[in-house]
Amino acid sequence: MTAQPLVPPFTRETAVAKVRRAEDAWNSRDPQSVALAYTPDSRWRNRSEWLQGREEIVGFLTRKWARELSYRLVKELWAHDDDRIAVRFAYEWHDDTGRWFRSFGNENWEFDGAGLMRVRHASINDVPIEEPARRYHWPLGRRPDGHPGLSELGF
Known part of the structure; x- marks a missing residue:
């Protein structure tokens, strides 16, 4: 069964x-x-x-995840209105030398009437971390429902 589309107004x-x-x-x-x-x-x-268009998005994400290994992300709603959502997020990843990073950022999203994102603005900062400082330890893939979010982690 396919999930219901989430469409504006939010x-x-x-x-x-x-x-x-x-x-x-x-x-x-x-x-x-x-x-x-x-x-x-x-x-x-x-x-x-x-970037513009799905083809450029696919190319960007392919490059991103080839360089940002063991990528795990948590997003949190910051604010919303009818067709826009503001998000803050943090993700952890390591490079090909094994150095770990936590990347913090904010995104502004705008959606069309079908619920597809037509505009995305992301500002991101990378912070080197030691492996013991990692907070995201779930198996690669979807974050488990019981895993703390950004606020609970103090991010």
């Missing part, structure tokens, strides 16, 4: 659900699947990189 409940679905999708690390949540002509700013 309530707090549907915005929280939209954020969790996005987190789950990104934790799959499947660029093709993730790109389907965006309009075919979606516009992105990710750090200092500007």
Whole structure:
């Protein structure tokens, strides 16, 4: 059974659900699947990189997850209105030398009437961490429901 689409106008409940679905999708690390949540002509700013369209999104995510290994992400709703959602997030990953990082960021999302994201702006900072400082230890994939969120972790 396919999950119901979450479409504007968003309530707090549907915005929280939209954020969790996005987190789950990104934790799959499947660029093709993730790109389907965006309009075919979606516009992105990710750090200092500007992208447009699903093809560029797939290429970006493929490169990202080839370099950001053991990627695990937690997102949290910050605010919403009818067709926009603001999110804060943190993810942990390591590079090919085994150095660990926690990346903190904020995203601003805008959706079309079908619930596809047409605009995404992301600002992100990477912080080197030692492996014992990691907080995300679940098996790769979806964050377990009982795992603490950003607020509970003090992020």
